[in-house]
Amino acid sequence: MSVNVERRVFDPGDDAFAESAWTLKESIRAAEGVLKQRRGFFMDAYRRSRVYALVERGEEDSIVGFAATRRDGYILFLAVASGYRGEGFGEQLIARVAEDYSTVSCHARATNRSAIEFYQHVGFEIQRRVDSYYEDAGDAYYLKLGDGGLREAVSNLFSDGS
Numbered sequence: 001m002s003v004n005v006e007r008r009v010f011d012p013g014d015d016a017f018a019e020s021a022w023t024l025k026e027s028i029r030a031a032e033g034v035l036k037q038r039r040g041f042f043m044d045a046y047r048r049s050r051v052y053a054l055v056e057r058g059e060e061d062s063i064v065g066f067a068a069t070r071r072d073g074y075i076l077f078l079a080v081a082s083g084y085r086g087e088g089f090g091e092q093l094i095a096r097v098a099e100d101y102s103t104v105s106c107h108a109r110a111t112n113r114s115a116i117e118f119y120q121h122v123g124f125e126i127q128r129r130v131d132s133y134y135e136d137a138g139d140a141y142y143l144k145l146g147d148g149g150l151r152e153a154v155s156n157l158f159s160d161g162s
Contacts, residue, residue, distance in 0.1 A: 007096060015043075064080070090122075125144060
């Protein structure tokens with residue numbers, strides 16, 4: 001991890017980086033056409049979540065990646081800034097979430113091949129397809145991090161050089 005990027009965890013109700021997370025999510029939506037949540041929905045969900053964040057320290061700290069999770073380990077949002085992708089930050093976020101929950105799951109838009117490939121790369125398995133899951137009637141896949149092998153999946157993230 002870059003010496004200027006540190007991991008932080010924010011409990012529900014702590015919205016110190018909510019605006020920064022919204023800005024990051026919106027930059028991804030504009031560039032890739034994914035993460036299409038409305039602002040009110042996003043902010044409410046973010047504030048109710050435990051947020052695992054990657055924060056770049058500087059004159060003004062800024063969020064460069066985050067995973068917002070519900071109490072049951074369901075990942076509501078996962079985002080990593082484009083300039084930080086390919087450096088293992090997404091894997092680190094998943095691994096950190098997995099430290100706190102016995103199961104980890106999420107939905108991914110069926111047309112978002114890069115997200116689905118990422119989740120499968122770190123050990124998630126597609127459980128089912130959900131038609132018209134999203135507000136815009138887009139389909140999704142429900143994914144779950146390897147049943148029974150969660151600890152193994154997490155340890156494999158760091159043992160195979162990823």
